[in-house]
Amino acid sequence: MTIQVQVAKLLHQPLKPNPKKIHVTLFFSTSSSEQETLITTAVSILTNHRSKSRWNTLHTLYPNTLPSTDFSQITLHLKNKPHLALHFYQWTQSKSLCHHNLSSYSTIIHILARARLHSHAYNSIKTALINDDSSSTPLKLFEILVNSYRDCGSAPFVFDLLIDVCLESRKIESSIEISRMLLSRGISPKVATLNNLISRVCRKFGVDVGFEIYREFFRLDKEKYEISKRGYGFRGFRVVKPNVHSFNTFMLCCYQSGLVEKVEEIWNEMSEMGCDPNAYSYSLLIAAFCDGGRMEDCEKMWEEMRKKEIEADVVSYNTIIGGFCKIGDVGRAEEFYREMGLVGIDATVSTYEHLVKGYCGIEDVESAVLVYKDMLRKDFRPDASTLDMVVRLLCYKGRVEEAMKFLRSGVGKFDLVPKEKSYEALIKGFCFEGRMDEALKLQAEMLGKGFQLNSEIYEVFIDGYVRQGSEEMAEALRKEMLQTQMHS
Template sequence: MVIHVQLAKHLHKSLNLKPKPLTFFFSSSSSSQQQQQQQQITVTSAVSILTNQRSKSRWNTLHSLYPNGFNPIDFSQITLHLNNKPHLALRFYQWTKSKSLCHHNLSSYSTIIHILARGRLYSHAYNTIRTALNSDTPLKLFETLVNSYRDCGSAPFVFDLLIEACLHSRKIEPSVEIIRMLLSRRISPKVLTLNCLISRVCRKFGVDVGYEIYREFFRLDEEKYDFSKRGYGCKGFRVVTPNVHTFNTLMLCCYQNGLMEKVEEIWSEMCEMNCNPNGYSYSLLMSAFCEGGRMGDCEKMWKEMRKKEIEPDVVSYNTIIGGFCKIGDVGKAEEFFREMGLVGIDATVSTYENLVKGYCNVEDVDSAVLVYKDMLRKDFRPDALTLDMVVRLLCDRGRVEEAMEFFRSGVADFDLVPKEKSYEALIKGLCFEGRMEEALKLQAEMVGKRFEPNSDIYEAFINGYIRQGNEEMAEALRKEMVQTHAELTN
């Protein structure tokens, strides 16, 4: 060990390295002069080994020279000397972690996080933040990052990475507090970070809270800005401007919560701020119109979008096709479907499901079946609701055998869980055709899916047995139906 100390002193003297001060790690009264000198020797020798020795030998030399590793203060000072060699600093950090040669705390984590951020090693900085969050609270880590920010010559987006890591861990409230503290220090996160937070707040706390956060974090209630010239606010503070994705986030949250009028309000606010909507913005507004059956307004938006030379995408086409199908104007929906193909946009499963449901709503069974089969040919997986509508419509038209084929195919090929109404329609159809054994098997399958037979199913079986002349079975089912009803009402 004496030899190691002498070697370290020699390296310190010959290289004449001066450790950089780290005011955030210790005060002048925290250690004696002798301890500081020993610390300087440790830092200097470690830096020399890391920067001057070959990669294969440096780690063995370090380990032999410092078998007990480094304390967090030493690690931070060593890492600071590597601030222009972020990849080497990263390898040093990973080496101490893999060999358990440093019990890292928030201070040492903060140093390496800043160095990695300064070196634009985003993913490694982000992963290190997530590791640090396992050892303490987000607010404590934030405080340490703030205190070490200047000494490490870091970059502001390090706080965006912290907020992103917090959101990934579903720590929404600390994220809000961190942004508030950043804004109080005249630092604003990137608009992408704010958009992500607004979305999470809307989902967890509701649209109203998300909207309040949006106005607070974009500082919309503090001053009246000319948004066409928006830039620096008072005293040189850079004011981040909401972008189209901000408004799309808010409109989507409103739409998902059934607040269609609020979608229009957000759209108007976007226009007032001279923020140009994109294709997705138009799709969201048109979706809101479609929910209210306002297809005239929807078509106006479609024409405006085309006038602005914003090309509709598959979402836009699916939106307007679904809207016309919902009000029963399947002919108009087919026009947009054909146009979709002409401009080279491939239909999706949603396109076909909208058309199938549209034809079912107008009881055009042949067209519904045709589109449904076309959907299957294109290897799209239908949902249970679409299958249910086709099955019921076929049964209503007396095409029970065809309905059974679709039903069995949906269960076997797509692992769909049929709706209760599908079972009911098929059982009624089978009983009407006198296929009582098949109806009984299907009824047993229905019960296995935890769907209890209702009075309509009992009536179907009773009428089926009567048509076969089996009055005894019909009477037994009548008594069973009465008894079941009494048990359910009690």
């Protein structure tokens, strides 16, 4: 017995009573002989006439309106000619002949799904939900799809498409309810669909709610845990088990929420479930360890990858390079950078930014500038925060003119918006060198960018004028600073 027949049998069972039961009039009810003749004629025109005359002839049969029930029955006769059914559906839309309802939409959705015309089926579901936009529409369409499933000889993934459309439309609650109804009937959405759903739930409702949904939909609750591990569920049907992408999805959600310990917990559960991690799995765990400064654990994971012959990708390398740069061990980060080149993986802008920030962090200005210039030669666009660190370090080392050139290059070539700290560092540097006019120009530019002067900047200007012997200017600035502080 094929999975499609099994699914059809399960779907054909009536839905459980619902206080909000939707009464659906199926389009497969008995028609009058006149209507049957009309439908038979329409089917004959569609299947036997040439494409050029087909649509004009059909229009004479239905000059004003094509009832949605007639559309459904005609389309059902075309289920073995899905492309023709699709053209028929598109024709009714272009002529605005048929006021489609959820029942007529469900027919064409099933026929397209049956023919594996995924994108067209997906778009038809989307159109159905848009044209009947109410909170209950997804559940109405689900029930109609269930009731018409067998007659249309549909494919199980039609429900995955419905869930995907709901997720794209941010109808997450409807996606959860539809998934629950499928699971209650012994049918599971595809693992990729569940992964997408869990990710969306985490983003909207938080990781804790996502974790509950994850355990519920993959049937990982304690009393059914052993059944799930064997892969069998209710009524003898196989339960969809979480795959490596499921665990990666959830680890990513935890990591993005700052729940580092939860990442390790999911990693351990992946191991218990007998699921082999991939390079991205290791990258996520290593990233979690890096954030916690656990670089020894990162190296252990890296060695484990090598033993398992899992090839690290650019994400993995960037993650561990960033981790070592963060703790100031730039030498070790450079070793991984060189290893990247040896194994044929090209560095990205993130690679260079990690190294630049790492060198800035240990105040190795020569190396920071060297790597920064190398990044620019490769036409990578630096982040404003990277430019800020280089400018501030150069100013701190007394290389204000060079810092100014870096700033102008970042603004002119990459349209970067310098950070407030960059302006402050440059103003301090110019004032220290007694170049007050240039400092004032930067101050005006800084104000034009929306930044405000603080007491520290005032003190720098006051000190600069005092050292130049301009006591009058220094005193005026002291008064201005006091007035500014009083009004702030």
